[in-house]
Amino acid sequence: MKCALVTGGSRGIGRAICQKLAEELNYHVLINYQGNKDAALETLALLEATGATGEILQFNVADIQETQAALQNWSVRNPEAVVEVIINNAGIARDGLFMWMSPDDWSSVLQVSLQGFYNVTNFFIQKLLRQRFGRIINIVSVSGVKGTAGQVNYSAAKAGVVGATKALALEVAKRNITVNAVAPGFIHTDMTAEMDEGELVKLIPANRFGKAEEVADLVCFLASKKSGYITGEVININGGIYS
Structure with missing residues (x-):
């Protein structure tokens, strides 16, 4: 059984990625979620409605013990399964001006995006190297590429993952493992629902927000x-927002 793991796979871009990986690449998809089990089950139902397969997997990517325990338990239960694709999608935003940013708003955002990348990827990396294939x-x-005012924490977290992406790619390329980053601009998701779309569209040469499915096509x-x-x-997939 060939598998793909998508962290933060229950909603938004993560959900769209789960669907595309299942439908187009025939992966058995591990849908990671932290708290919203109903949303994760909805994603799984969407996969199963097309004849694809998957399962939900609860753990907080920011917690290394919880992440390792969940992944180890899954691996023991599925000894024949091979995880080929890892999508580090989980992320949170705690926006605000840096001068008023609390220590928790700073660290929680970095923990999910940057520490989460380590916790999940490090668990699988030796397995990927042994099987000589991975994505x-x-x-x-x-925000992680050009920086965004009011998102110093989020920009720092994502920029850290950009650096990790480039470095890890060099370490594992000989074993047929690729490491890439996808940098979305404004995409229609729960995370952007509160934004003033009318004003923001003026900044976007393509004159619209992107769709989660468009990001998922690139990831696929x-x-x-x-x-x-x-x-x-x-x-970058951002409608030309900073070109």
């Missing part, structure tokens, strides 16, 4: 055999 795709952000390509010579890249 690691990190969902970052335009990077997860496929077609992308084997692309590694260490940060691919």
Whole structure:
């Protein structure tokens, strides 16, 4: 059984990625979630409605003990399963001006995105090296590439993942493992629902927010055999927002 793990897979971009990996690449998808079990089950139902397979897996990516225990338990229960694709998508935003940013608002955002990348990827990396194939795709952000006012914590977390992406790609390339980052701009999700779309669209040359499915299409390509010579890249999908 060939599997793909998507962290933060219950909603938004994560959900769209789960669907595409199942439908287009025929992966058995491990849908990670932290607290919203109903949303994770909805994602699983969407997969199963198309004849695909998957399962939900609860753990907080920011907690290394919890992450390792959940993944180890799953691995023991599924000795024949091979995880080929890891999508580090889980992330949280705690926006606000830096001068008023609390220590918790700073650290919690870094823990989920940056520490979460380590906790999940490090668990699997030796297995990927042994099987001599893997796709690691990190969902970052335009904020991590160019910086966004009011998001110093989020920008720092995502920029950290960008650096990790480029470095890890160099370490594992000889074993047919690619490591890439996808940097979305403004995408229609729960995370952007509160934003003033009318004003923000003026900043976007494409004159619209993106769709979660469009991000998922790019991720699906990077997860496929077609992308084997692309590694260490940060691919922007943002409607030309800063070009």
